[in-house]
Structures are given as structure tokens and as C-alpha cells.
Amino acid sequence: MKNYWFAFIIALTFSGSVSAQKNTNLSAEKWVDSVFNTLSENQKIAQLMVVRMSGLKNGRPVFFDKEVEELVRKYNIGSICLFQGGPLQHAQRVNHLQSIARTPILVTVDGEWGLGMRFDSVQSLPRQMMLGAMQNPGLMYEYGKLVADQCRRAGIQVNYAPVVDINNNPDNPVINERSFGEDKKKVTNFALQYMKGMQDNGVMASAKHFPGHGDVSVDSHHDLPVINKSRTELDSLELYPFRELIKAGVGSVMVAHLSVPAIDKTPNLPTTLSVNNVTHLLREQLGFQGITFTDALEMQGVAKFFPKGEASARALIAGNDMLCLPGDVPGSIAAIKKAIKKRQLNWKDLNLRVKKVLLAKYQYGLANWSPVSTQNLTEDLNKGISTLRRRVAEDAITLLRNDNSAIFPLTAGTNRRVAFVGIGLKKDNLFSARMRSDYDAHTYYFDYTRGREKADALLQVLKNDYDVVVLSMHGYNRVPARNFGISEAAVYLATQLQQQHQTVTVYFGNPYAMRNSCSGKVLIAAYDDDPITHETAADILNGKFSAKGKLPVTVCEGLPSGSGLVQQRLLPESWPGNLNLDLNMLSQIDSICEDAIAQKAIPGCVVLVARDGKIAYERSFGTYSYTDSTRVYCETLYDMASVTKVMATTLSVMKLYEEGRLDIHRRIGDYLPWTKGSDKAGIMIKDLLMHEGGLKSFIPFYRETINPLDGSPNGSIYAFRPDSVFSVRVAENLYMRADWNDTLYARILQSELGPRGKYIYSDNDFIFLGKIVEAISGKSLDAYTRETFYQPLQLNATGFTPRTRFPASYSAPTEEETIFRKQLIQGDVHDPGAAMFGGVAGHAGLFSNAYEIAVLSQLLLNKGTINGIQFFKPSTVNLFTAYNTKNSRRGLGFDKPEKDNHIREEPYPSASASPETYGHTGFTGTCVWIDPKYNLTYIFLSNRVNNNGDPNKFLRMSVRPKVHEVIYKSIKQ
CATH class of the missing domain: 3.40.50.1700 (Glycoside hydrolase family 3 C-terminal domain)
Known part of the structure; x- marks a missing residue:
């Protein structure tokens, strides 16, 4: 029986905890037995007590709590609960008490919204009602992980969270915004993620307040609330989250002080002291075998009817394991021993409970305890809080x-x-x-x-x-x-x-x-x-981002729970685990991005990961620039730079090819008559798509339009205000003569032509392709892509010249440009050639956000069909995204991994990208990579050329490839 009990508790209750076995030669059972055999009867009982430790006494700060120290020395109490005080003060006290304790002390805290709920100098996290407005359970897991990190850093093994009470009484004076809301499934789902976030990272969670404290109008700190509901009603609502968390392996449950006649009709008997509630309902009917904590026995919900010592004895008789804040420890020990003499309790049951508590201490690292380091403690406890608060606010x-x-x-x-x-x-x-x-x-x-x-x-x-x-x-x-x-x-x-x-x-x-x-x-x-x-x-x-939250409770008839105007998206969000991705591994992306920002490689960025048509990770970091504190949102528009080549121009070429209006084996002159007579007319369209047409990689058109001495714009070509002659917007307060456009094309036609069949990456290839799309369609590239792709998919952010549709502030500023336009480029295309084409060109000019690029990526992953609309045949997608030349890694329009990636010292785009992968990168610090082998999309958007003095640091740090590799490592085998 004993071996079965240990195996059951280890497998079910503590499966998610960090292990301490590696640093001790004793197995769990041997360690528990060895410690148990040293305990006297009084000490065994004291092991079941949780004593308050606060930095305040009667409202005044105290450094050491002599009463707690005496209880440790004299009775060998099993646990303490940390309340008010500073992090350093608590760490020193915990270290001191652990050093003098005969048996390691289980350190607990009531930190529902993190240690900031109790510790001064530590920021609080958002409360559960705000969390309940979110639609992202993955963020709830990260919340739990951060709280666990805080607890472990402070030497705490148990956090009395999450609250799983369903707040269906708006006048609830004690739970209220401590609840995730009134929807039992939402409450349960978010509580599960909070629990897993803690227990996966080494801190025991505690589901509270059993059997459900949400429908009360009396505060149990001051009196005993009564819940007059039938057992059927309790089963369908209040007990639902407890049942689900128990199935999922929650380590502990905290029992509330309530009067619930449907469970126990005894007058004035709190559920904490009810055998029907703790033993029959929680243990036998719901099958919970973990640790039960009473709610604080000093609360009037129990103390009003039962003196301190009697409440402790009655709580153990009811079936509880640990007594929170019993007040009178010696009086409680005496009352418990008296109950044993009266055979209301027996030592066999108490011994099992003591061993259960000792096993928890072993599983949560106390078999090999080490002192809490006080170095940088407060800084460590505050790490990541502001970022998480921001993300919660955005989502809620x-x-x-x-x-x-x-x-x-x-x-x-x-x-x-x-x-x-x-x-x-x-x-x-x-x-x-x-x-x-x-x-x-x-x-x-x-x-x-x-x-x-x-x-x-x-x-x-x-x-x-x-x-x-x-x-x-x-x-x-x-x-x-x-x-x-x-x-x-x-x-x-x-x-x-x-x-x-x-x-x-x-x-x-x-x-x-x-x-x-x-x-x-x-x-x-x-x-x-x-x-x-x-x-x-x-x-x-x-209007910088769209609301995502939904109301977690009913406010009035017109505002029921679940209300909220949210943007409907083609690609839904999903818990990474549902997509066979490891969230903890994906979370390493955060560190890479935050380090890149700290190292001044990028001021901010957005990363999106999608798999199987669902978004597993979508996150923004940083600010617009190092001198502009405007926050980056996932909806922030970025200059896509050369990603334009695939998400505008290549898509257009594919469509015209499929419609039979464009033959990639014909030549430029067949579609652009104005090229005839030049050596460019004979270049095959397919060669343009593969960058094998022999065109120069780049022509600095702007140089002949500015004064070579001071860089000022030539007054015959530019004006500071638009009119009928100077109508091409190049930047803020800078407009080019419309007829100069012909000169730009003339310079391409006059440029030196290299050997065909040799791979030379060229913007000019795609300038020609953009003009071919316009010639065939009879529309500007901007209009054609908008009408053919973006509008049917409701991609309102994607397109050229965003300042005609949005305030400039919606776009991340790309660069403080000092050579040509001599201004901050924000909402205008960064590429100077594309700017001189009026912001619309085949090689650059597209602006978008990560989500909308993900939709276009999913269209390709789906082999041409999305949302019931077929844009391409699968054969078209397969043709354009495959390797199409022996001379390079290129597909038709799309970039692809190097063919010898497996032997390269610096693989491209990352070591684990499959040969099926296709996509593109952009000069401004963007990329999209699509891997059909794993049904995976990766998007990275940044403005790496903005305001850091060293734009190539981003490339040297390999930020994009590092993020890409983390994504592959997150795929569960």
C-alpha cells in the first residue's frame, strides 16, 4: 500500500515539478522515511502547519520574527507563508529559518498576481479578471511560468493560485476581480494554463477556493457565507474547474470557509471542517490525492464558530493535510492530540499526511536546499513583468x-x-x-x-x-x-x-x-x-492596433459575458502544443529579440509563427526607434523591402501565368515595346524571375538628381510641394517631376548587361517584372495586387503607399536617411529607386504587418486556395516555389535554401530549413519563410536600419536565422 501511494503521488501530483533527486543519493521514499523517523509526535503534527511570516507586526516593520523562529526551533513547524515585506528581508528570513530548521520548511505564498501582491519593490502582474478578458491561453501559461520563476528565485515552493472560483455574483465582495470570470470553460482553461505554467517550472499550484467561492455576497474573512445551491447546480458549475484541474494533476487544493447545505447541512460548519466536503466530495468523489490546504483558519468564516485549536483539529478530522495560519500552534497541537485520544483522528492517517508533505518537500527541491541568493534579487523578481503587463493589456x-x-x-x-x-x-x-x-x-x-x-x-x-x-x-x-x-x-x-x-x-x-x-x-x-x-x-x-479582448463577466443586459468587438481573422490563434510545438522552446525567441534590441541591432520587431494554418506565436518587441518610445504592435506596418518581390510581384506573375496572359518563356520585348532596340528586350521572363538575365544588381538613380557638393535636391527635378508637374511623392515635402520617370527606365536600358545564365541578384529584374504586370493587366501594380489578392482576403493593411490610407504613425520609421532625402523615412518606401517610382515598384514598396503576410503565406502553403477562394492551381505554386536553375538556389521569384546547406558553415536561411522551403528576405530587416514539409510559416519584421549607427549588426548577430532555428527546434518529434 505504501509503495502504491508513493508511486501514485509522484506520477500524478508532482509530474510537472523540477526534480531534486539528481543532487541526493536518496530516493524519494527513502528520504521521506529517513526524515519522518526523526520526528516526535508533536513535530509530526507541526509539520502540517503553515505559519504566517510577515515583515509587518501591528503595522510596523520588523526585521526578524522571533515568534516564527521560536516555532521553528521548538515545534519544527512544516511550512511558512510569506506576506508583507521586502524581497531581501524575506530572503534573509527564509535562509535563516531554513538553516535552523531540523526539517526543511515548505515555503508558500499567496501570490495570485505574482510576488508583487505581497512583496514591496516588486511590480504586480495583472489580476485574473483582466486575464480572463484575453483570448490567448498561451499567454496565460507564460504568466504562470513567470510567477514560478519569481517563486523559485525567492525560495518559494508553493503558490496559492490559481483562483478557479467562477464569479457569477457581481456583488461578490471577496473574489470578484480575483476570478477569471463567469464562463466555467474559460475559467477552467486559463486556470489550467496558469497551473501548468507554474508546475512545469517547479512551483506547486493550488486550486482555490474549494468547492467554489464565486457566488457569495459575504466576505469569508468576516463571516461565513452561505451558498444555497443544489448538488446538481454545484456539479455543473462550481465544481467543474476543480474536477478538470484535478484530472490535469494540480498539486494542491485550498479549501474555503463556506456553508453549503447541499454538501453538509450542519449549521455553521464551514466546508473547511466538513468531512462531507473534504473527504467524501474532494477525496472520494473527485479523486483528489494531492495536498489540501485549508484557507486561513484565522478568518472569521471559521474562527467565529470554532476556537483556534478546535478549528485545527476539526480541519484534520475533515481530511485536510495542511493547516494554514492556525494562530495558536501549541493550542492546536494539544487539540489535535486530544482528538486522537478521543479516536476522532488516528496516527496512521496523520502519518500518511506527514509523509505526503515530506514528499512534496523532496519533489520541490528541499531535500538538497540551498540558500536564496540576495544578489540582484529585486531586479530578478521584476524581470519580464513590464513586458508581460504590456502583452496582457494588448490582449485584454x-x-x-x-x-x-x-x-x-x-x-x-x-x-x-x-x-x-x-x-x-x-x-x-x-x-x-x-x-x-x-x-x-x-x-x-x-x-x-x-x-x-x-x-x-x-x-x-x-x-x-x-x-x-x-x-x-x-x-x-x-x-x-x-x-x-x-x-x-x-x-x-x-x-x-x-x-x-x-x-x-x-x-x-x-x-x-x-x-x-x-x-x-x-x-x-x-x-x-x-x-x-x-x-x-x-x-x-x-487605432494603432485592434482590440482583442472579450468581457469576462456580465455587466448589464446589453453587455453580457463574451461581449467584445474583435477583428475576424482567417488564421486563428492556437495553443502551440495543439500544433505540436513546444511553447517553452518558442519562448526563446523572446530572448533573441530582446537581446537584439538591447545590443542596438534593431529598435523593435514583430515575429509570427504559424503552423497548420493556425498562429502559434505572434509577438511584438521594442519601440519605433532608440529615440522614439512609440511601442511596436503586432499590427505595426513595416516596409517589406524585397519581400515585395514575392508578396506582390511574383504573386501577380503567377496569376497572369496561370491565366495564360504571361508566358515565362517569352521575352521582355514581347510585353514592353519600349524596350525594343535595347539589349534588354531579349531577356527571358524566366531569367528575370531567377535573377539570371544579366542585369546590374542596383542603379543609384538618385545620384544624378542631387547636388554632388551638398546633396541638395536638383531644383529642376524636385519641388517641396506637389503640383501638376512635380506630382511624384518621393518623401515628405519632396516631389519629383512626373516626366523624370522615363529617365529612370532609360537608365536601366542604358545600363551594362552582363552574361545571361549567371546568378546576379538584381532589383532591376523585378522593376521590369512589375512593369510587365502593369502592361498586361492595364492597372498599376498597386491596383492589380490590391484588387486581385489583398481585397478578396480582407488584407486592409497590405499595399503600397500606406500614407494614402493610414497616418504615418502606423508605420515603423525605417531610417533617418542622410544622403538623398535627408529626413526620417516613415510611411514612405525606404528604397530610393522605388521612392522615385512613386512608392510603387516591382522590387520594393510594399508595406504590411506580420499577420497579413502570414495569410498570403498560407495561401501558398494551401497550394493556391484559402477561405474558399482558389487563386492558383497547385501546379502553379509547385512550379514557382521549386528549385528552377542549376546556377543558384533560386526558384521562380522565390528565394530558397542553399542546396548544400548541410555542409555550409553558415547555412541559409537556417540549418534546419527543408529543401522545400521558399520565401524572401528584405533589406530593412524583414523576411518570410514558408516550409511545406512542416506546414510552417515564419515571419520577421523589423527596421534594422533605423537609428543605431550600425545597421549591419543585425546581420552579424544572425537574428533572423537564430529565430528560424528556434522554431524548428520547437517542433516536437
Whole structure:
């Protein structure tokens, strides 16, 4: 029986934990037995107790807790729970207590949103209600991993998280925004990922508060809540997440202080002390064999009816393993021994529980404990928090209603007159500052101490002077009591503003408070009231990215759980594991990108990985430049540079080829009559596609148009303002004569021609191909690609000349260009030749974001069909994406891996790319690689030439190939 018990617990409960066996000669069972045999009766009982350790006593800071030290020395208590205090202070205390303890101490923490929930000097992570608005379970796993990293670094083995309570009572005073929401499947899914993120990375999770604390209106810290639900109702809702987490191997469960008559009708008996709840329901019916922790026994939900020692004894009688915060340790030991004498408890059962606790200590590294290092501890505990907070905000912020698309999104620089009203504010915050900088808004503040007359006065001021009012709610309470602390005057002001003005309303905090604004025509839930959320909300208002969140709870009849206006995408997101990809391995991409940014190889980037038609990884990093703190989003537009060759020009050539309008075995002169008489007319189209036509690789057209002495533009060719003559936009305040376009083509025709059949990568090949597409189709390359590919696939961001469609701020600035245009290039094509062609050319000029390039990539992976539309026959895709020449690695238009990659010192594009792979790179720091062997797409977008002084550092660091290789390593065999 004993061997079976050990095997079962190791396999089920602790399968995800980091192992300590490698540093000890004893097996788990031998170590547990060896420690157990040293314990006295009192010490065995004390091993089942979790004692509070706080840096505060009676509100005053204390360095060492003499009471806890005495409990360790005198009783050999089994566990401590860390509360308030600083990281260094706690580390020193843990090290000290572990050093004097006869038996290693299991260190726990109640860190639902990370150690910042308890430790000063450590940032908090977002709370679970905000997390519940996300649609990305992979991010929830990363959240759990980060919390586990924090805990391990601080010497903590158990975190009392996740909360799996389903908050179906909006007036819940104790759970509320600590819950993922009211949807049992969403709560369960996210709790599972949080649990796995912790347990896969060496920290025990604890599902709480059993049997479900979400539907209460009484705080169990102060009294005993009663849940009057039938067992059938409990089974279908409250118990559902516990059942699923138990199946998945959660290490522990925390039992709540509730009165649930459907489980136990005994008056005033908390579920913590109920045999029916702990033993019969949790153990026998749900099959949980891990560790049970009681909720704090000092809480009035239990202490009101049971004195400290009695509560401890009754909790063990009920079937619990560990007693959280029993208060009176010696009194609890005495009461427990008294219960043993009365045969309410027996030593056989207690011994098994003690061994279970010892086994947990072994499994979580305490058999070979080493002190917590205090060097850089606070910095380490804060590592990655800001980045994760940002990613959560991007994923969670919810656009609930947009009944006035004329004012949302409200792009920066609008000529509308904008007022900002910050309710709950007395002074500036980051959001109000952005309202001024983005819209030149007049700002007004109205805190909750002001009365109705002040509200009326403000309404009068705002009455006729503004086109748009941005209204935001700040500083309200997290709990629902007294309407979250929002005054009647504030509610009146918000309601009147929404009725009298075109208003955008943003709530920064608990979403339940939005019941005060259910009639708002443009309504946004932002969930938190911190600078990162402020900035993210300002960017979503600005239109820099699309809202992704959905409301996790029902706010009012018109705003039920699941509400949220989100962009429908052809490629759905999926948990990497569902695509046979290892998330932990994929997460190494983060380090590569963050290191490249830190080393000033790139200021920012976006990486996307898709497999089997689903997005496994889509992430943005960094800022627009090292002198521009504007954040990069996944929706940020990038200059695709030479990726234009495949995602615009080659696609167009393929379409015309398939339609029989273009023969790749015919010659340039057959399609472009103006080339006849030149040595370029006889070049075969196929040779252009393979860069074997003999054309020069690059012609610096701009050089003859600028003054050779000072680089100033030639006044006969350029003007600073457009008119009927100077109509070709080259950059901001720089327009070229339209007739100079003919000169550009003349220079190509006059250029020296090299031997045919030799591979020379040339932009001129694709300039010709772009013109051939235009000649056959009768449309500009911009119009043809938009109408043929981008519009049918609803790719609104993809196209040429983005400044005709979007504000310049939507595009990452490519470079502070100093030679030709002498300005920051943002939203205009970086390539000078393409710029002189008006931003539309066959070799460069396309702008897009990672997702939309992924859609085009999936079209090719699907052999020409996507979303029920057939663009190409499979044979066309196969022809163009295969090796087509002996002279190089090229396909038709597409780049491919080197044929001898397996022996190359620097394989291209990466060592593991299969020979079936095809794609292209771009000078600006972009690439797309498509591998049919693994049904895989990899996209990397950056502006590596921007503002770092060494644009080639990006190439020397092999950033793109390193990311590519990580993706292949993430594929599970």
C-alpha cells in the first residue's frame, strides 16, 4: 500500500515539478522515511502547519520574527507563508529559518498576481479578471511560468493560485476581480494554463477556493457565507474547474470557509471542517490525492464558530493535510492530540499526511536546499513583468461597443476639437497626457468628492465647444461596495456627457463598474489603472492596433459575458502544443529579440509563427526607434523591402501565368515595346524571375538628381510641394517631376548587361517584372495586387503607399536617411529607386504587418486556395516555389535554401530549413519563410536600419536565422 501511494503521488501530483533527486543519493521514499523517523509526535503534527511570516507586526516593520523562529526551533513547524515585506528581508528570513530548521520548511505564498501582491519593490502582474478578458491561453501559461520563476528565485515552493472560483455574483465582495470570470470553460482553461505554467517550472499550484467561492455576497474573512445551491447546480458549475484541474494533476487544493447545505447541512460548519466536503466530495468523489490546504483558519468564516485549536483539529478530522495560519500552534497541537485520544483522528492517517508533505518537500527541491541568493534579487523578481503587463493589456482591452465609427478610432492629429474628462482624477496621468499630445485635447478633471453643482458647471463649459469628448473613469475601488466608490455626481456627469456629446468612454478598473455606463455608444473596458494600461488604451483609441479582448463577466443586459468587438481573422490563434510545438522552446525567441534590441541591432520587431494554418506565436518587441518610445504592435506596418518581390510581384506573375496572359518563356520585348532596340528586350521572363538575365544588381538613380557638393535636391527635378508637374511623392515635402520617370527606365536600358545564365541578384529584374504586370493587366501594380489578392482576403493593411490610407504613425520609421532625402523615412518606401517610382515598384514598396503576410503565406502553403477562394492551381505554386536553375538556389521569384546547406558553415536561411522551403528576405530587416514539409510559416519584421549607427549588426548577430532555428527546434518529434 505504501509503495502504491508513493508511486501514485509522484506520477500524478508532482509530474510537472523540477526534480531534486539528481543532487541526493536518496530516493524519494527513502528520504521521506529517513526524515519522518526523526520526528516526535508533536513535530509530526507541526509539520502540517503553515505559519504566517510577515515583515509587518501591528503595522510596523520588523526585521526578524522571533515568534516564527521560536516555532521553528521548538515545534519544527512544516511550512511558512510569506506576506508583507521586502524581497531581501524575506530572503534573509527564509535562509535563516531554513538553516535552523531540523526539517526543511515548505515555503508558500499567496501570490495570485505574482510576488508583487505581497512583496514591496516588486511590480504586480495583472489580476485574473483582466486575464480572463484575453483570448490567448498561451499567454496565460507564460504568466504562470513567470510567477514560478519569481517563486523559485525567492525560495518559494508553493503558490496559492490559481483562483478557479467562477464569479457569477457581481456583488461578490471577496473574489470578484480575483476570478477569471463567469464562463466555467474559460475559467477552467486559463486556470489550467496558469497551473501548468507554474508546475512545469517547479512551483506547486493550488486550486482555490474549494468547492467554489464565486457566488457569495459575504466576505469569508468576516463571516461565513452561505451558498444555497443544489448538488446538481454545484456539479455543473462550481465544481467543474476543480474536477478538470484535478484530472490535469494540480498539486494542491485550498479549501474555503463556506456553508453549503447541499454538501453538509450542519449549521455553521464551514466546508473547511466538513468531512462531507473534504473527504467524501474532494477525496472520494473527485479523486483528489494531492495536498489540501485549508484557507486561513484565522478568518472569521471559521474562527467565529470554532476556537483556534478546535478549528485545527476539526480541519484534520475533515481530511485536510495542511493547516494554514492556525494562530495558536501549541493550542492546536494539544487539540489535535486530544482528538486522537478521543479516536476522532488516528496516527496512521496523520502519518500518511506527514509523509505526503515530506514528499512534496523532496519533489520541490528541499531535500538538497540551498540558500536564496540576495544578489540582484529585486531586479530578478521584476524581470519580464513590464513586458508581460504590456502583452496582457494588448490582449485584454475590450472594445464593447462602437456605435459611432465616425469618432473611433480617433487618429492622432485629427482636426476635430477634442475634450478629455477624467472622472476620478485630480491631476495628470499618462492617459490624460496622451490625450493632449495626440489630440491637443483640453483636459478636465472631476474627482469623487465633487458634487452635482460642479458636474453641472462642467457640462455647461463643455456644451458647445467640442466635437468629441473622451471620458475615462479612474481611481474607483476594486470591490463593488458603495458602487465601487464612484459618487452619484460622477455617475450623473458621465451619463449626461454620453447623452449630450459624441463620447468615447474608457473604464480603467473592475469591469463591473461599467454598469454605470451601459448606454455608452463607444465603450472600452481597460481593466487596470496603471501607466502601461493607459498607454495601451491610448494606442487602441488611436487605432494603432485592434482590440482583442472579450468581457469576462456580465455587466448589464446589453453587455453580457463574451461581449467584445474583435477583428475576424482567417488564421486563428492556437495553443502551440495543439500544433505540436513546444511553447517553452518558442519562448526563446523572446530572448533573441530582446537581446537584439538591447545590443542596438534593431529598435523593435514583430515575429509570427504559424503552423497548420493556425498562429502559434505572434509577438511584438521594442519601440519605433532608440529615440522614439512609440511601442511596436503586432499590427505595426513595416516596409517589406524585397519581400515585395514575392508578396506582390511574383504573386501577380503567377496569376497572369496561370491565366495564360504571361508566358515565362517569352521575352521582355514581347510585353514592353519600349524596350525594343535595347539589349534588354531579349531577356527571358524566366531569367528575370531567377535573377539570371544579366542585369546590374542596383542603379543609384538618385545620384544624378542631387547636388554632388551638398546633396541638395536638383531644383529642376524636385519641388517641396506637389503640383501638376512635380506630382511624384518621393518623401515628405519632396516631389519629383512626373516626366523624370522615363529617365529612370532609360537608365536601366542604358545600363551594362552582363552574361545571361549567371546568378546576379538584381532589383532591376523585378522593376521590369512589375512593369510587365502593369502592361498586361492595364492597372498599376498597386491596383492589380490590391484588387486581385489583398481585397478578396480582407488584407486592409497590405499595399503600397500606406500614407494614402493610414497616418504615418502606423508605420515603423525605417531610417533617418542622410544622403538623398535627408529626413526620417516613415510611411514612405525606404528604397530610393522605388521612392522615385512613386512608392510603387516591382522590387520594393510594399508595406504590411506580420499577420497579413502570414495569410498570403498560407495561401501558398494551401497550394493556391484559402477561405474558399482558389487563386492558383497547385501546379502553379509547385512550379514557382521549386528549385528552377542549376546556377543558384533560386526558384521562380522565390528565394530558397542553399542546396548544400548541410555542409555550409553558415547555412541559409537556417540549418534546419527543408529543401522545400521558399520565401524572401528584405533589406530593412524583414523576411518570410514558408516550409511545406512542416506546414510552417515564419515571419520577421523589423527596421534594422533605423537609428543605431550600425545597421549591419543585425546581420552579424544572425537574428533572423537564430529565430528560424528556434522554431524548428520547437517542433516536437
